[in-house]
Amino acid sequence: MQYRVYTAKSYKTIPQVQKSLTEEQLFDIDVVSKVFPFKVNNYVIDKLINWENPLEDPIFRLTFPQRGMLKDEDYERIASLIREGASEEKIKAVANEIRMKLNPHPAGQKYNVPEINGKKLHGAQHKYKETILFFPKQGQTCHAYCSFCFRWPQFVGIDELKFAMKEVDILIEYIKAHPEITDLLFTGGDPLIMKTKILKQYIEPILEANIPHLQTIRIGTKALGFWPYRFLTDDDAQELLDLFKKIVDKGYHLAYMAHFNHYKELETDEVQEAISKIRETGAVIRTQSPILRHINDSAEVWATMWKKQVDLGMIPYYMFMARDTGAQHYFGVPLVKAWEIFRDAYKQVSGLARTVKGPSMSATPGKIRMLGVTEINGKKYMVLDFLQGRNPDWVGKPFFAEYDENAMWIDELKPAFSDKFFFEDELEKLLKKEAA
Ligand SMILES: *Cc1c(COP(=O)(O)O)cnc(C)c1O
């Protein structure tokens, strides 16, 4: 299948768009796509979106900009500039102002840049002891963009390739010097946007380095959801599957971390065939997604998705909270509601799907899970714990927050029974140490 990509400049040439969207709806897309990234492809258009009623379709909402993603005043600012026929330059300046208000750098990402022998690994992040994240330079884009993406600043150019890295040698040197690292996670963007030939330039040196403590190679990707032809008909599809097999044959656990947001992404013949091909290589596919208003904020969607994933031989892994950046005001689900949906879905599925963890916030102190709401002496409290902590010893200790039905993120919560959360003092020290 030929890969055809559409952006804000070209989406009006899509026949389904011409047929199904009104002038007003096109204008909304024009306005919002000035601020947020927009890219979609022919697989998403032809096979995933139901064009009978696109504005209600979860995959349309997953990929097309929507009016509500901008707050009214910001929408109006851009809309009036377009109506006046303002220059691209002027529009871009205002768009950048709006972007800067949308917390483009959440969750302390400026910390955790690893360093070895005086060399900084600007394309890597080592936050949790056992896992290092690696952002290969050529993998910093995707087959389409998710409207809610927390990496949006890099796709609109205000964060260009901030984390990206080219030198695999320094990475190997670093992993060798850190025996606690068992997992290397390739992430992006989407690392599988890279041609196999390029991906090999990263993976083969790692295989050849024979690092005894490195056990798992993970690839975080949305290729199955957005472009399953990557494993079927792309000219280097077989070469990619052979590379997977080589990693497995070398004795590594190859963990394919698949990003799926809705069960509709699991229904095409193409995705199901691609899943089989990946599994045949010996790779294990685990799945993850944020919980998103307007896209998947119902227990039925999650239960159906997890069941279908298990049915197709995949392992449900994480449910995330929408991060505190970009259009969180539009996509975010409050913690209490997210937990209700999680629990409601979790109840409905077999133990094989209860491998999933969440809802979890990837925040500065770590991955914090909303464990639930409890009542003590007739008063409601929220219970949370760490799934991953900047200090590994924080993991698995339940802690309490005052009940807040509307809170969407840890920094909106107030500690209960104490004036601070148990980790706050130590976190402050750890961050100071890192910044020094
Ligand atoms: C999620 C995450 C990991 C991996 O955590 P697991 O719980 O082992 O999947 C590693 N590094 C960072 C920064 C993360 O956010």
Ligand code: SF4
């Ligand atoms: S595939 Fe991942 S990185 Fe790419 S746009 Fe979607 S959420 Fe963002």
